[in-house]
Amino acid sequence: MARIAFILADDFEDAEFRVPYEHVLKAGHEAVIIGLEAGEPVTGKKGEEVITPEKAVRNVSSREFDALVIPGGYSPDHLRMDIDMVGFVRGFFRADKPLAAICHAPWMLVEAGIAEGRTLTSWPSLKTDLINAGAHWVDREVVEDGNVITSRNPGDLLAFSEALLRQLEHGSAQRLDVPLAPVAPAEQPPAIH
Template sequence: MTQSLQGKRVAIVAADGFEESELSSPRKALQDAGVEVDIVTPDGKDIRAWAETDWGDTYPASKSLDAASMNDYHGLVLPGGLFNPDALRTNETALALVKEFFHAGKPVAAICHAPWILINAEVVDGRRLTSVPSISQDLKNAGAKWVDEPVVVDSGLVSSRTPKDLDAFNAKLLEELAEGRHQGQHA
């Protein structure tokens, strides 16, 4: 266990249709580093993954969005996929939780289509980040500085494009989590 990660706790917020590797890989990296991980779902019920081309495994929920508090966590992970971020970007409780993490300066990591959630939470204006290329224009329209790189870090905000970037994404997630709060992290 990494000393700087001892006692840390991270929320992974997801709904049905998250890209399976974009939840399972960061969760494993966090757990391997000694971080406690909760899967937070809209209603506290288990969620089903999308595994590239078809439905994947079901993942047990730790708690509902209503029961989750930013104060209980040191960081937030938002997996992508197509269905998951599309559902969460219209969920006011999810958006409020995302905003709380940004206001508190805590690390937030988003991959693939998950920056859609960040757009609706109104936290990307002026921020440098990446995503799956198909939503790059959405991010630019929201004021983000979009770049096509495997992983981008902007004051505690970690972003990556696709599952092929998970190794870099996980490494930066752990690094930012170890650093803790970021003064430059803002909504």
């Protein structure tokens, strides 16, 4: 059984928390909700979810967990302003533990210095931010680049959740190389007659 951290602040995308959370529990893993403060409820942007973080980020370490899930919405924008939260996220990356970020959550990857050299996807409005941070942005349902898993939106939640569970079971996916521009074929030498 793995122990998975979910980080949340107000205005998280309700389904982007609920769906992976339920998949993690159904697979028999433990899910722990981490916030800026323990015991202070946070509300999803659609108002469907009100979640009370069990632990404050300043009181935990990435060493205590096997993976991290970052739901999107506006929550990641709030979380990236907290130095402890940024360090917590960076810890998963450095330890090569699965780090799953969906929709607007790759903002946290930029803030933690994780995006550079990675192939990532996100909500389309983050494309320029990710490219400016040195990432190769692609428009795909799910992207696994080593231990970093990204998806675009709530419509990708099944693939996102499956990628997380697969990495928990089998370890990180292979590191993707950023595709290079196509190379023109070399000129053929003249035929000798």
